[in-house]
Amino acid sequence: MSKAKSAKDLLERMKTVAARRGAAPKEPEAAPPPAEPPAPEPRRKVRITVDLDPEMHRFLKVYAAERGMKVSEVVRGLIEELRSSH
Secondary structure (H helix, E strand, O other), rough: OHHHHHHHHHHHHHHHHHHHOOOOOOOOOOOOOOOOOOOOOOOOOOOOOOOOOOHHOOOOHHHHHHHHOOHHHHHHHHHHHHHHHH
């Protein structure tokens, strides 16, 4: 038995049972409208590795924490400043 036929049969049986109980069965809801097109994907990121001495690393972590930022946000901000002043 195909899925369409079995779904149709199931709906008919639901209607029959609902009629016996005195309630009207709910019709299946229409499919929701298509979703909006997805937003453009953000630019791909590139990972870099920088070796720091422990004191410099500690300073960077504290600096970021005191400002409620991530270390990566601080570094990106510094690079943006360099780029804009160039």
